[in-house]
Amino acid sequence: MKHFGFLVLSLFSSAAVAAAPEFQPFLEQHCMDCHDGEVKKGGLDLSSLPTDGKDAAALKKWVRVFDRVAAGEMPPPKKKQQPSADAVQDFMASLGADLSTKYNARKGTVLRRLNRNEYQNTINDLLGVSVNVTDALPEDGRAQGFDNIGEALSISGIQMLRYMEAAELALNAAFSLETRPEKKTQSATLESDRNKENLGKQWLKRDDGAIVVFNDGGYPSTVIPNLRSKAAGMYKVRVTGYGYQIEEPVVFALLTGSFNFRNADTRTRSFHELPVGKAGTVEITLHMPQNHGIWISAQGLNGPDGHSAVKDGPDKYPGEGMALQSVELEGPFITEWPPRAQTLLLGDAKLKELPPEKPWMKGKYNYKPTYTAECADPVATSRKTLPSFLAAAFRRPVSAAEAEPYFKLFDAEWSESHDYLIAIRTAAIGALCSPDFLYLKEPDGKLNDAQLATRLGYFLTRSAPDAELLAAHVSQPEVMRAQTERLLKSDRLERFIADFTDGWLNLREIEFTTPDKQLYPEYDSLLLDSMLRETRGFIAELVRSNLSVSNLIQSDFAMLNSRLARHYGIAGVSGLEMRKVKIPDGSHRGGVLTQASVLKVSANGTNTSPVVRGIFVMDRLLGMEPPPPPPGVPGVEPDIRGATTLRELLDKHRNMESCNGCHRVIDPPGFALESYDVIGGWRDRFRSIDKGEQVNLKVDGRRVRYRLGPPVDAAGELSTGAKFAGMEEFQKILLSDQDRVARCIAEKILTFATGRAMGFADRGEIDKIVTQSKARGHGMRDLILAVVQSGIFRSK
Incomplete structure (x- = not known):
């Protein structure tokens, strides 16, 4: 609570409270001279706000006023006539009781539908x-x-x-x-009647029978001919080949789907690699619907134009390629017959x-x-x-x-x-x-065993409870703990990790924008895939190993593969499988705020915004909801040419009195992240399209076209007065208030688990969860166990 204890309170310069009759004397004496129908300081008119609790926006203002009075910020300290301590206590007790009643009345009225997942x-x-x-x-x-x-x-x-x-x-x-269906093994190569014309032109056939392709396989198509799943089920796909004229293993994407030339109705997409020089076999197990085919798409190859012949023939082409010998499809592997529905x-x-x-x-x-x-x-x-x-x-x-x-x-x-x-x-x-x-269907009040089992099942497996869970008396705390531990060890936990993380950290929007290819030529689909797997794997590691939520702020490890390690500038990581890697000193990594996925979803395709990222940090990690901008105030548009930094534009923006109150709180966390670009790479200078210093660098054999603009300034000062020079110092400030982060995560988990937003009436129970969590070091697994034992989880 050292620096962020009351950070949220400074956001609400226009907070309001609907006047309930019992509060009227306090409001008349200490508030109405600034917040009545005539003055409306900060846009607040206490006299006209609803008082019946039906208006959600008004309820939020009640809560904001409660918090500001509790912090001693309202009435303003500069005001001569201050209320007595007893008057403040009576006001808060009365307002708090009224807010709890209103929130309790609202929270149990919604019937929750299954979402599409x-x-x-x-x-x-x-x-x-x-x-x-x-x-x-x-x-x-x-x-x-x-x-x-x-x-x-x-x-x-x-x-x-x-x-x-x-x-x-x-x-x-x-x-x-x-x-x-009978399990069969099928084998095929790229060589078929329809592909004969590609041999000796775009493709090279070697003496070992391998066919070498030099681009991504879009044209000529590297969909494997005559290889399809005969029935729906689990299959093993074995790809045999090697990297040709390449220094590192060649990466390919395995796609399955109903293919029509290059277009693919894909159901799966995964990345794998073949060794250099000598043949190796990669085996992938996956589910395939009936009649789906296989496409092997090489990654990072920028060979000759697929629509024209290779000059002097492919045997003379000096570039990198993928030598594909065969693809084998074995299956279907049926573990249950007949299907459960039959x-x-x-x-x-x-x-x-x-x-x-x-x-x-x-x-x-x-x-x-x-x-x-x-x-x-x-x-x-x-x-x-x-x-x-x-x-x-x-x-x-x-x-x-x-x-x-x-x-x-x-x-x-x-x-x-x-x-x-x-x-x-x-x-x-x-x-x-x-x-x-x-x-x-959950009735108001305490849930019975079947209802609790259903809630727990959808929370941790994202599906209906299994037979064991349905039969368990989970209303008993020790049984609830045992069943929760069982589900946390289940393979289906991956569903929870993906759905919870995608919502909490907004990872579902990771493909909403595509980074500008001119500014970020190093961005590719493998990096995108690795970004998602890093963050999901990181959260899974916190849960499985019961690591402290402090790792969300700063950790000494990351979940990396070779592609992501190269992006982060971390040496010694090979292979595409994610694994736990100790972060070397000086890498500028550690914690979710330094992960490429989070940095990408909090930016657009061309530039970063301290405002957007500041709001992201406050909402997703600190549990602070900033108010919307005042009506009629234009947003700050970045200069994509790179002539002026967004920080310079924001400095002018904050000179407006209506903007300064919120921006001095929102912007600093965003400034701390300015050293990370749109795709999560570290930067000392901004990239620009047509302004700045030329760069002598090649990516995948092609010279980059972006220029280097002004230097990055990641320093800032919080509204509490705490200063930082960059991300590492900002992380130390956050670490001084781990309870706030733990509380935020507890609220996010409770919201996801119960299907409703947490309200004022839930504060006391959440305080107990955080206190219990703190005694155990704020372990992520312990936090989940405390959540499912809480009264909030056990009732509607």
Whole structure:
């Protein structure tokens, strides 16, 4: 609390409070002379604000005034007539009680819907399939940075239609095979009839049979011919080859999808490398939908133009290449047969493939068979299968009365189609689009075992609770701890890490802007992939090893691979696998604020803004919400030519009285990050397009075109008076107030876990969590364990 203890309070120069009758004497005596309908100092009119608690903005102002009075900032110390300590205490007690009542009334009114990630995870886990349905669903609304907050998850007729389509897609995948698919091994090379013309022109065929490509494989295409998944499932892909005329291992991207020339409907994308000089084999295990192909795309090769012949032939070309010998596809590996959906819904019925309308289509790579289900007594079978399916889908026991609408839905469809599969699928789609499936139905007050299990399951696995969790009495603290520990060790924890981190640190926006290729020629898709994996791997390491949240501010390790280590200027890291690396002295790295992913999402494609980054630090790491800019005040536009730094423009901006109060708090954290560019690289000078010093540097064999502009100034002074010369000193200031960071992370975790924003009424419980966490060194795992034992998590 040394420097940031009351930093948030200085932001709210225009804070306000709605006058409740019991507060009126205090307000009349100490506040109204500056904040009535005539004066409105700071834009605040106390006399006209709502007092019923229905206005969220007004409630925020109540909280801000509470905080400012608590800090002794209001009434202003310079004011002659000051309230007595007893008067202040009475005012705060009365206001605090009223705020708690209003926030408690608001927090339990929202019914939370599954977001599209949760819907996909749940439906795949329930049916035993692996189908991408998120692309078919509308993007979810967000609040507090997360897309699983009840108040932001509305639903419309169009969205319900999309849910029906997604459910049908998943069910069709579960009923797409009548017999267990046979595991086979297929092998192919780039050499095929359609690729013959490329040999000796763009491609080089060597004596060992390898075909060398010199560019990214977009044209001529390096989609592997005649190699496709015969059925959906897990596959092993083995790529054999080596780097040709290259000093370091050659990197390739493995993409799978439905390919149409260069365009790819990709379902996976991962990066791998082949050794230099001699052949090596890389094995990748991944899920592939039926009829998906494989594309091996070399990375970082800038060979001759693919649309023209190589001068003197490819055997004379001196540049770098990738020699590809073969690609092998083995699978599918089926761990559960029949799929869970067939076990739940078919009962005694048996799938039977229907003959195609055009017999010649059978056997074609894009042929999709259709099925019926033969059943001796369809109605009786539906009465046996539907109740168990509904119980699994609704995550609780289902009564006969609750099952009756789905029986009627089956009967109506059966009477029309006389096809058990069509009828049972229709009933199942109805269930998968019902409120009992789409919503987490939590009553006000304490949650029971089943409701707590569901909340814990969606919190840490991003899906419905498994059988063990549903059967556990998690209302008992020791059982809750044991189940939480079990889930924290599960493979599905990766879902939690990705969803929580993407919302908390806004990593889902990492591709929202593309860095200017002229300014940042070193940026590539491998660096982007490595950025995301670093931050997610870093947070996962904090959780698994129970490391202190202080590592978020400054750590002595990073999760790196060779690509990211090169970007950071850290030597001695080889290979593309992420691993824990000790940070050498003087590297300017350590903590999330120095990670390229965070630095990229807090910038745009051409330049950085201390304002944007300052707000990011305050909101995401310190739990401080700055107010919006005053209406009618223009923002500060950077000079992309590099003639004037944004810092110089902000200095002029802060001369405006209406801007200075907030910017003197917001800007300094952003100044501390000025030594990091748009893609998270370290810089001493800004880059510019047409102003400044020319640079004698090549990236991937090409001379850079950017110029070096003015020097970077990363010094600043906080509103508390604490000064720093750069990021390292700023980190030390943050480390002096670890409790604030721990509190912020606790609030973010609670928000994500409960699907609602934390309010004034939650402060006391959060204080207990932070106190408990501090006694254990603010370990990240301990913080999660404290959250799930809290009254906030255990009730709505």
